[in-house]
Amino acid sequence: MNLIRKGHGHTHRGVIGVESAIVMIAFVIVAAALAFxxxxxxxxxxxxxxxxxxxxLSEASSSLEVAGKVMGIACxxxxxxxxxxxxxxxxxxxxxxxxxxxVNLEESYTQVKYLSNSIEYDDIYIGAITTATASSLEGGFDxxxxxxxxxxxxxxxxxxxxTTGTYxxxxxxxxxxxxxxxxxxxxxxxxxxxxxxDESTEERPTSLDKMRVxxxxxxxxxxxxxxxxxxxxxxxxDLG
Numbered sequence: 621m622n623l624i625r626k627g628h629g630h631t632h633r634g635v636i637g638v639e640s641a642i643v644m645i646a647f648v649i650v651a652a653a654l655a656f657x658x659x660x661x662x663x664x665x666x667x668x669x670x671x672x673x674x675x676x677l678s679e680a681s682s683s684l685e686v687a688g689k690v691m692g693i694a695c696x697x698x699x700x701x702x703x704x705x706x707x708x709x710x711x712x713x714x715x716x717x718x719x720x721x722x723v724n725l726e727e728s729y730t731q732v733k734y735l736s737n738s739i740e741y742d743d744i745y746i747g748a749i750t751t752a753t754a755s756s757l758e759g760g761f762d763x764x765x766x767x768x769x770x771x772x773x774x775x776x777x778x779x780x781x782x783t784t785g786t787y788x789x790x791x792x793x794x795x796x797x798x799x800x801x802x803x804x805x806x807x808x809x810x811x812x813x814x815x816x817x818d819e820s821t822e823e824r825p826t827s828l829d830k831m832r833v834x835x836x837x838x839x840x841x842x843x844x845x846x847x848x849x850x851x852x853x854x855x856x857x858d859l860g
Contacts, residue, residue: 683720684835684843687713687808690859694852705852706824710859712811712833712845713793716803723837725790725809726801732788733834734813739823741786744813748801749791786823788813788833811835827851831859 692710695702716723724730725748732745790801794808803809813833815824825831827849835843847859 683717683723683837683840684714684803685717686843686845687715689713690845690847692849692852692857692859694855694857696852696854704826706826707815707849707852707857708824709812709814710831712813714790714803714809714811714835714843715807716805720805720840722805723803724801725803729838731836732811732813733836734786734788735832735834736823736825737829739786744786744788746787746789748809749789750799750801786813786815825849 690710690712692707694705694707696705697703727745727747730745731743734741734744788811790803790809790811792803792807792809794806796804796807798804811833828851829849830846831849832844832846835845837843849859850857
């Protein structure tokens with residue numbers, strides 16, 4: 621009888637062990653499934669956070685930067701006999717910021733705000749000069765000087781029309797030879813500003829005036845350039 625009881629006891633213990641193993645395996649499978657779901661959600665959340673951060677950094681950083689000194693072309697007492705020295709035009713050198721994308725400088729994609737002690741404009745930008753839009757110009761520095769002269773004289777250098785007022789445009793000082801308004805990495809452009817030739821409007825900056833230019837692009841943060849106008853004694857003035 622004792623042997624039978626012992627045999628029966630061993631049989632029950634074996635069944636209980638198998639059932640425990642099955643339950644344990646079920647728990648392991650469920651835990652693994654839950655862990656996979658949690659990890660997958662974590663990876664998805666991390667990827668979305670990474671994408672959001674990259675997008676935020678892209679929008680918070682400007683694709684443009686100042687590529688040198690801002691220069692002004694002045695009318696002075698010693699050079700042209702102006703009763704009050706003032707700036708006729710100025711040029712801001714631009715290039716793509718490190719790690720930035722190409723920038724479209726067409727009029728429809730770019731806005732230039734201008735502010736001084738006497739005037740404020742929401743948008744003075746009239747476009748970019750390329751060999752396609754100004755076939756008579758060779759491009760580069762000479763083209764920019766020619767265009768500035770035209771603008772100061774009341775001629776729109778982009779489309780040839782007449783204009784009065786304060787306007788800005790861009791021309792390429794270093795180009796890859798492409799005939800478009802896209803500023804690519806390795807290229808340099810100059811944002812030129814010409815003020816109203818009518819002295820009665822008093823729009824042209826004078827000595828000790830303040831000039832603030834904000835370049836607003838289709839994507840990314842805007843580029844702000846602010847300069848204090850020094851005492852104007854030379855035809856070409858370094859604005860820093």
